[in-house]
Amino acid sequence: MQTEKLLKELTDAVGPSGREDRAAQIILDFFSNGDGRCWISELRRDRLGNIILRKAGQGEHPPRIMLAAHIDEIGLIVTALEDGFIRFSTIGGIDQRVLLGQEVIVHGREDLPGVIGAKPPHLQQADERNKAVKIEDMTIDLGLAPERMAALVRVGDPITIKRSCGALKNSFYAGKAMDDRAGVVALVECLRRLKDYNHEAEVLVVITVQEELGVRGAFVSSYGLNPDIGLAVDVTHGEMPGLADYEGFKLGQGPVIVTGPPVHPLIFDKLKAAAEAGKVKYQVEAAETPRGTDAYAIQIAQAGVASGLVCIPLRYMHTSVETLALDDLKETGRLLAEFIMQIDRAFLEGLECY
C-alpha cells in the first residue's frame, strides 16, 4: 500500500526539469522526518538540486555503488502573454499531439488551472483535421482578464499537465511523470529492503534533476560522488500497437536489464545473476546507443564508472497517461537490493580485467 501511496503522491507532484523542488520535497520529507529516516546514514543536496541519500557500507573501503533515478518530468513553460491567453514552449521532448484539449496548471504566483483550447469541429475547415496543431498555434486559457493574468503569470513560469495518478485493472497505474518517479519509488523500495541487511557496499542513492534536458543532474552528481559502480534506474517502452516486439516490453513481467554501450558487461551479468539468485523475473533489452538515461553521464564521470541500467516497462512514455504495472516497480526495487548484497571488493577488482 505504501508503495502505491508514494507513487501517487510523487507523480501528482509538480516538478518539470529545473523546477523540481516541489516533487523533491516529498523525498526530502520522507527521508528526514518520515519512515525513511532510519534507512539511511546521511542526506544531502548538491548545488543543482540532486538529492543524495547515503547508506554506509562495511569496512574501511567499501565498494561504492551509486543508483540514480530522475525526479524531473517533462512540462511546458510560459513564453508570452497575449490578449489574455498564454503562449508556451516545451520543457523536454513532448509530442505536440498530446496537448490539445488538455487541462493544465500554470505555476505562476499561485497555481492556476488552465485549458489548452481545442477549436470545435464546427469551426474547422475540411483540411484542418489532417494536420496536427503546432505548439506555436496553441494557447492556454486561464479564464482571467488580461490585467489579472499579468499580475499572476510571468514569462518563464512552468506549466504541468493536470493529471492525477489512478489505478486501472490488475494494479496497473496511469498518470503523468511516471518517467521517472517510478524509478525514484523503486529506489525507495530498494532502501526499504536494505534496511534489515548488512551489505558490504556503500549505497549512494541519487535522486537526479534535469534528466529530460540532457542528463545534467547525473553529470554533476556522478562527478561529485565518483562511485565504483553506477546504476541508472529509468523507464523503457512498454509493448503497445505500433511498436516492434523488440521495442516494447511486457508490463507485469519484471524489470528490464539493459545491455549495450551504456552498460559494463560484468554489471549486466551481475544484474542477471542477482535476479536469478533472488528469483526476480526479468527481461533483457539491447540498447544500441548510450544516450537516453542517466547512465550516459554516470559512465563517463571522472576516469569512468562501471555502469548498469535497469528499466521499468512503461507504456505511452511522455504522455500524461504513462501506464505501468506496480509489481514491476516493486520487483525492480528487489532486484537492486539483491544486486547490492552481492557486490564486494573482489567483484570490483574484476571490473578492470575482463
Next chain:
Amino acid sequence: MLLKELSELNGVSSGETAVRHFIRNRIQGRVDRIQTDRLGNLIARCDQGKKGPLVMLSAHMDEVGLMVVGIDASGLLKIKTIGGIDERVLISKRVFVGPQRIPGVIGAKPIHLQEREERERPVKTTGLFVDIGATDRNDAEKDVKIGDLIAFDVQAGPFGDGLFKGKALDDRAGCAVLMNLMENEYDLPLAYAFTVQEEVGLRGATVAAYGLNPDLALVVETTSAGDVPPLKKHQASTRLGAGPAISFMDRSVIVKPALIERLVAVAEEAGIPYQFRESASGGTEAGVINQTRSGIPVAVISIPCRYIHSPVGVLNLDDFAQTIKLIDAFLRNIAQRGLPV
C-alpha cells in the same frame, strides 16, 4: 452544484440513462407528469389546470464520446467516435468505459520512437485504443463489452474569473437551465423535453416534438464561443460574458422575426444582457422541431461555451444565470401576452 453533477455524469448519445435517472429523481414532485418515451427522451409536463399555448422547452442530455467497437488480443479496446469529435483531442486523456465507469486511458506512441513527420499528422481513431490495464482479451471482457460507450474523465468546477469548466456542458448546461426553470410557476402549459441522441442527428427531439405537438418550442443549447485565439473577431459568433445568445438562423432553421423581436423586447425590458449568435451555420434541434407535423415555431437561446466537443468546455456562470432569467421573463411574457404573430 447542479451543473457540476450534470457535467460529471456520462451520457454519450444512446447511453443517456445515468443522466435521465439523475434528472428524473431531482424533478420528481416538481412537475405534474413525467414520462420516458421509447427513444429515452424524458418529458416532464407542468400543465394541470393551465390554459394557453403549449410551450416546449428542449435541452439534450447526450454528449459526444466514443464507443468500444473491438477488443484486441492484448486486451486493448478499439474505438470509434460518437458525434462530432476532432480525433486530435483524444490522445493522452483519461476516460470511463461503460456503465460501470471502468477507468481507462488513451495512450499514444512515445515521441522517442516516432519519425519527425509523424508528429505533423494526427492519429486517426483507427490507430487509437483505450487501455484499461487488461492482460488480454478475456481479462478485458470481464469488465467491458463491445458496444460500451466511453466518456472523458473530467472534473467540472469553477474556472478563472466567474467561469466554469467541464465536459458535456453541451448540453447539460441546457438541462440545468430547464431544471432551474421548473422551480418557478408559470401561467401556461409547459413541457420540458430532456432529449437523447442530439449529437448523432437530432433524433430524440424529432419524436419528442411529434409527440408533444407544441404551439411554440424553445431550444436551450450551448454554442461555440469564438473569443479565443486563433479565431479572428469576425469568426467569433459569440463571446463569453455578453449574455445569452439569440439565434436568427442556423443551417437547420430560420427563426420567425416576430419571435426574435419578442425575445429582444423581453430582454431589454427586463435589463437582461443578450447577444445575437453572429453566424448562420451550425445546427440544433430547432430544425427538426420546426418541421414537425404541420410546422412548429421555434427559437434557440444558447449559452456561449468555449471548446465545445472537446474534453473540457468553458462557460460563463453569469451567462448561465442570465439565460435562465431571459427564458423566465419570456415565458411570463407569453403567458400574459400570448404568442408572437
